[in-house]
Amino acid sequence: MSEQPVTSVGLFDLTRQRDRLGVRIEARIDDVLKHGQFILGPEVEELERNLAQFAGARHAIGVSSGRDALTMAMMALGVGPGDAVFVPGFTFSASAASIAPLGAEPVFVDVDANTFNMDPSSLETAIAAVEAEGRLNPKVVMPVDLYGLPADYATISGIAARHGMRVLADAAQSFGGQVGNKHVGTLAPITATSFYPTKPLGAYGDGGAIFTEDDELAEAVKMIRTHGRQGDGDEALRIGMTGRLDTIQAAVLLVKLEAFGEELVRRRQVAAAYTEQLSGSFATPRIPDLFESAWALYTIRVADRDRVREKLARAGVGTGLFYRVALHRHPAFAQWAPEGLELPVTERLVQEVLSLPIHGDIEDREIAFVAEQLREAAG
Numbered sequence: 001m002s003e004q005p006v007t008s009v010g011l012f013d014l015t016r017q018r019d020r021l022g023v024r025i026e027a028r029i030d031d032v033l034k035h036g037q038f039i040l041g042p043e044v045e046e047l048e049r050n051l052a053q054f055a056g057a058r059h060a061i062g063v064s065s066g067r068d069a070l071t072m073a074m075m076a077l078g079v080g081p082g083d084a085v086f087v088p089g090f091t092f093s094a095s096a097a098s099i100a101p102l103g104a105e106p107v108f109v110d111v112d113a114n115t116f117n118m119d120p121s122s123l124e125t126a127i128a129a130v131e132a133e134g135r136l137n138p139k140v141v142m143p144v145d146l147y148g149l150p151a152d153y154a155t156i157s158g159i160a161a162r163h164g165m166r167v168l169a170d171a172a173q174s175f176g177g178q179v180g181n182k183h184v185g186t187l188a189p190i191t192a193t194s195f196y197p198t199k200p201l202g203a204y205g206d207g208g209a210i211f212t213e214d215d216e217l218a219e220a221v222k223m224i225r226t227h228g229r230q231g232d233g234d235e236a237l238r239i240g241m242t243g244r245l246d247t248i249q250a251a252v253l254l255v256k257l258e259a260f261g262e263e264l265v266r267r268r269q270v271a272a273a274y275t276e277q278l279s280g281s282f283a284t285p286r287i288p289d290l291f292e293s294a295w296a297l298y299t300i301r302v303a304d305r306d307r308v309r310e311k312l313a314r315a316g317v318g319t320g321l322f323y324r325v326a327l328h329r330h331p332a333f334a335q336w337a338p339e340g341l342e343l344p345v346t347e348r349l350v351q352e353v354l355s356l357p358i359h360g361d362i363e364d365r366e367i368a369f370v371a372e373q374l375r376e377a378a379g
Contacts, residue, residue, distance in 0.1 A: 006369040008316030009357045012198050016361035017263075021255050025204075028251035040226075041247030047254050048209075054257065055175075055185030057211040059218035062245030063225055066172040066194025069208035070098035072243050073168050073190045074140060076220035079104045083139035084130050087170075088118045089327045089346040091144040095170050096327050096336075105136060105336050108328045110343040114286040116299070116353075117151040118143040119345070120159060127163055141167050145174030145184065147322075147355070148200065148294035149287060153179070153187040168192065172208075176200050176264045176294035184294070185211035195253060200267065200294045201260050203249040263360030267295040270358050270367060274298050277371040281378070283352075297322060301352040302378060309354060311377035317370050320355035 018025075032041060044062050051060035063069045079085060081103030087095050089108040096106040107130055110122035123141065130136050141160045143151035153167065160167050169188035171177075177184045185191050193199075195207035210221050220238070223230050228240030271293070275284045283301035287293055297320065302308050309319050326346045328337035356370055 003365075006363075006366050009318065009362070009366045009370050011318035011320050011355070011357050013357075013359055013361060014197060014202075017256075017259075017359070020361070021259060024255045025252050028255055029248055032247050032251050038247050040244055041250070043247050043250040043254060044245055047245075047250040047257070050254065050257055051185075051209055052211070054260070055183045055211055057183075057185040057191075058213045059211065059215070060185070061210045061218060061221045061225065062250060063208045063210055063221075064243045064245060065206040066192060066196060066199075066208040067094040067098055068241070068243045069172075069192035069194070069210050070094065070142070070168070070170060071101060072221055072224045072241065073192050073210055073217075074099065074102055074104070075224050075239070075241075076217050077140060077166050077168065077190065079139055082137055084136035085140045085142055085168075086118075086123060086126055086138070086165075087142045087327070088144050088146070089343040090116060090323060090349055091146060091170070091327065092172070092323060093327065093330060093332070094172075095142065095144055096330075096333050099142075104139065106327070106333065107136075108326075108333075108337065108341065108343060110345050111146075111349070112152075113345045113349070115149055115152075115288065116146040116349065117149060118156060120152060120155045122343075123156065123159055127159070131163075138163050138165050141165055142170050143167070143188075144170040144172070145177060145294075147285070147299050148174045148177055148296035149285070150174055150177045150179050150184055150187055150291060150293075152288075157188070166190075172196075173199065173296035174294045175209075176260065178292045180290045186213065189214060190217055195249065200264065200296050201253065201256060203256075204252045205246070205249055207245050207249040207253065209245070259360075264294065266360045266362075267358060268292070270362055271295045271298050273364065273367045274356060274358075274371065277368065278374065281375060295358055297355040298358040299353050299355045301349070302354045303352070304378075305352050305354050308374070308377045312373055315373040315377065317373050318357055321353065322355055323353075324350050326350050 169191040172194035225243035
């Protein structure tokens with residue numbers, strides 16, 4: 001019996017993974033329901049060990065979300081009022097919003113047109129401007145590994161060191177990526193990732209993790225995630241928050257992590273297939289030598305993007321716009337955007353980027369369908 005022709009492809013599809021892993025996930029969830037340790041149960045500690053082993057990191061701490069991971073990491077680094085945290089202008093709003101509750105200020109930096117990640121030369125310019133003004137203390141650089149590709153941490157870390165700053169990796173989309181033989185989680189002194197359901201490694205709700213090689217930072221994060229307390233003590237030793245990863249989400253992630261390596265291989269195969277079929281007609285992603293993306297999203301640049309997207313929707317192809325507004329143009333962040341701030345690459349990308357369907361269970365014929373419909377939509 002011949003296969004039915006492909007008539008539609010969604011941007012995300014979690015049901016196929018659920019079909020593969022569902023029985024094992026349900027068994028692990030049932031274990032949690034039986035022992036009843038719903039907060040910081042044994043599955044959380046088991047997951048932390050497995051995450052650290054996967055990343056080659058000394059410490060992995062499960063937390064409540066990717067956004068909370070960023071804020072907790074900055075709290076551990078001592079970020080507070082009067083501090084400047086440098087973030088790319090082209091990313092999700094949480095990257096900047098995580099800074100504001102601490103009384104610090106985001107400083108927006110342009111990105112590289114090829115990788116979509118923080119541009120080191122723009123970072124240098126932004127730091128010089130902050131130092132010249134003298135109002136803020138340059139404290140932290142927060143590169144974002146957009147769409148799954150690690151930022152240029154070697155160059156950025158050198159810049160940060162020259163100015164007495166720390167680096168916090170916003171790896172919400174890039175867990176599973178690597179540079180050379182170093183995995184995401186070990187590319188910066190402290191790293192925050194997200195387990196939002198549509199991430200490469202996704203839970204069945206919110207969740208995240210913080211990675212570090214630093215024992216003191218790890219201990220600080222563990223205290224911060226439980227109201228600033230240490231161990232079973234009732235005394236708050238520092239300002240903290242409720243930032244724990246639920247045990248049920250840890251149980252889900254334990255099963256998904258076992259399949260994660262194979263899913264990463266498939267995501268890279270999908271990305272290679274898209275690139276092969278679309279190169280020459282579209283601006284496809286560029287991956288620097290020795291870099292490996294986790295391929296959270298496969299994002300191209302398209303002229304007349306909105307018209308093309310509308311035609312793709314009519315043809316049954318789901319797409320995403322990540323991100324359609326530069327951070328310094330968000331009303332919530334207007335107070336931190338100096339008058340006349342220009343981020344020309346960011347402003348161009350928000351008009352051109354288009355993310356195509358990609359996940360660990362997409363079929364080759366579906367990739368071909370998407371590519372064909374895209375070529376037709378773009379004329």
